[in-house]
Amino acid sequence: EIVLTQSPATLSLSPGERATLSCRASQSVSSYLAWYQRRSGQAPRLLVYDAFNRATGIPARFSGSGSGTDFTLTISSLEPEDFAVYYCQQRSSWPWTFGQGTKVEIK
């Protein structure tokens, strides 16, 4: 099973700041990696798929990069609604797995 390790566990930032979230895979997942956002009390929302493609309707301030084992989700300028938990997920090999999450909180 591929283990995804996200860092940091918590990111404390202010609105308008840049957020950089990391996801590291225990073995290569090629580009088969997604990022999801989970706002409090809501279902997860797909942000980025195949490492760098934004899902339909996702604002341009969200961008993904990386391949192989190291991936990054960048939020260029945090909006109030961006404070949430973010998960990465791989579909390179079964079982598909999620990272443990990074919480982006208001500083």
Added chain:
Amino acid sequence: EVQLVESGGGLVQPGGSLRLSCAASGFTFSNYWMSWVRQAPGKGLEWVANIKKDGSEKYYVDSMKGRFTISRDNAKNSLYLQMNSLRAEDTAVYYCARGDYYDSSGYYLGYWGQGTLVTVSS
């Protein structure tokens, strides 16, 4: 508007069974792979199972294989998860989700329901 509404959760004793349902609307259900994902209290997201558009292929995470059965009824636009031999560690919110951005090697979860809580306790 795409909607996925789970139901069937509740309190069940260890060793018991429960059947979850997911009612889909706003899209052609039979055109999509579907999945179940769960989240235990204080834990991260965990994949449970996938099912092909016509139900002919099913995939399970090892810890649930043999105990859980995913199925679908395309005529009723519904997805199901039959859970048997439930354990305390199966306590979680269970989400159904639609497979999007599909290619020959898989897909991602483009739409999720709000989830249904399953509590396994005596």
